[in-house]
Amino acid sequence: MQIPFLSFSPANKQIKTEILTAFETFFDAEYYVLGNCIKKFEDEYAAFNNVKYCVGISNGLDALYIALKTLGIGTDDEVIVPSNTYIATVLAILYAGAKPVFVEPRVETCNIDPELIEAAITSKTRAIMPVHLYGQACEMSVIMAIAQKHNLYVIEDNAQAQGAAYENKLTGCWGHINATSFYPTKNLGALGDAGAITTDDEQLAQQATLLRNYGSSKKYYNEVIGYNKRLDECQAAFLSVKLKYLDTWTKQRQEIAGWYNEGLKNIQGISIPVVAKNASHVYHLYVIQTPQRDKLQAHLKENGVGTLIHFPIPPHLQEACTYMGYKIGDFPVAEKIANNCLSLPLWPGMTKEQVGEVCAIVQKFSSAIF
Numbered sequence: 001m002q003i004p005f006l007s008f009s010p011a012n013k014q015i016k017t018e019i020l021t022a023f024e025t026f027f028d029a030e031y032y033v034l035g036n037c038i039k040k041f042e043d044e045y046a047a048f049n050n051v052k053y054c055v056g057i058s059n060g061l062d063a064l065y066i067a068l069k070t071l072g073i074g075t076d077d078e079v080i081v082p083s084n085t086y087i088a089t090v091l092a093i094l095y096a097g098a099k100p101v102f103v104e105p106r107v108e109t110c111n112i113d114p115e116l117i118e119a120a121i122t123s124k125t126r127a128i129m130p131v132h133l134y135g136q137a138c139e140m141s142v143i144m145a146i147a148q149k150h151n152l153y154v155i156e157d158n159a160q161a162q163g164a165a166y167e168n169k170l171t172g173c174w175g176h177i178n179a180t181s182f183y184p185t186k187n188l189g190a191l192g193d194a195g196a197i198t199t200d201d202e203q204l205a206q207q208a209t210l211l212r213n214y215g216s217s218k219k220y221y222n223e224v225i226g227y228n229k230r231l232d233e234c235q236a237a238f239l240s241v242k243l244k245y246l247d248t249w250t251k252q253r254q255e256i257a258g259w260y261n262e263g264l265k266n267i268q269g270i271s272i273p274v275v276a277k278n279a280s281h282v283y284h285l286y287v288i289q290t291p292q293r294d295k296l297q298a299h300l301k302e303n304g305v306g307t308l309i310h311f312p313i314p315p316h317l318q319e320a321c322t323y324m325g326y327k328i329g330d331f332p333v334a335e336k337i338a339n340n341c342l343s344l345p346l347w348p349g350m351t352k353e354q355v356g357e358v359c360a361i362v363q364k365f366s367s368a369i370f
């Protein structure tokens with residue numbers, strides 16, 4: 001049996017007719033940038049995320065960057081990020097001219113350890129950027145309390161966790177201004193690049209709307225130095241279709257994760273994902289940890305199972321970041337996760353039989369190795 005890491009087929013089959021109709025409506029409207037489709041999707045996503053405002057942005061990285069610029073964060077400022085995040089979070093901070101300050105995650109949840117945040121705060125710190133990694137919500141009430149105490153902004157990176165919650169409050173509505181990505185493989189994915197900002201603050205929403213569109217709210221009148229980082233009109237039309245299915249697809253992801261949890265529990269040398277108390281997990285990725293990661297990945301590949309590593313090198317050890325002067329050992333938890341993590345196949349529509357097959361291959365490997 002060949003089991004790919006990811007397949008769009010079951011989901012695509014469900015939505016194909018509606019997507020083609022949405023394309024036709026978009027096409028016939030003859031309005032291809034900042035038209036009715038983006039307005040409609042922004043309203044729908046704001047309602048879904050339980051926030052007052054959603055601002056459609058070109059992609060997730062741009063949404064993080066616009067969020068920082070909207071808050072006026074730049075040169076000489078410091079922003080706290082988890083040391084095991086995806087590089088986009090770090091790049092957004094660097095583009096803004098600010099300094100990323102890394103804080104280690106908890107090794108079990110892979111999310112930022114709130115107990116380590118205060119020690120990283122200096123007089124230059126302006127914001128904390130929690131990342132809801134793999135689809136699990138960070139411990140947001142603790143993070144918000146720290147931010148309030150130190151007068152800091154919170155910018156959630158919700159690219160991997162649309163629909164997750166902490167203490168029953170959705171990710172993407174805790175921070176002052178938050179970013180998400182609709183990259184095709186994300187839980188809510190467009191058919192190309194797309195992203196958004198979510199916020200309850202009217203002024204921040206207005207400023208982000210201005211910045212994404214040349215700093216202009218009235219055509220050819222430029223109020224501030226802005227950018228072209230608009231969400232594409234036809235991607236917005238597609239996203240409106242897919243958003244209707246998100247809750248169903250999330251439930252499927254959680255069911256699949258449940259099958260994995262059952263099939264992989266008590267296997268020697270394999271750690272299954274741990275969900276923090278009061279957090280929910282929407283399983284953008286199902287990530288196990290094992291000291292024999294590379295061997296297990298090769299073994300799965302030989303047996304026809306696709307896997308990926310999220311992520312093999314933490315930001316502080318990336319070649320692009322050598323100028324920051326970090327070395328191996330500076331963030332041991334992030335480094336351990338990078339060395340041990342393995343993402344197993346998971347997509348809406350994946351069958352119980354397929355999950356069982358993957359678990360059986362992992363079990364066999366474990367019996368032989370550990």
Ligand SMILES: *Cc1c(COP(=O)(O)O)cnc(C)c1O
Pocket residue numbers: 059060061062086088089131157159160180181182183193194195
């Ligand atoms: C995907 C992702 C991003 C970036 O999104 P793009 O749309 O690819 O720019 C940012 N942060 C995290 C955690 C992501 O997973």
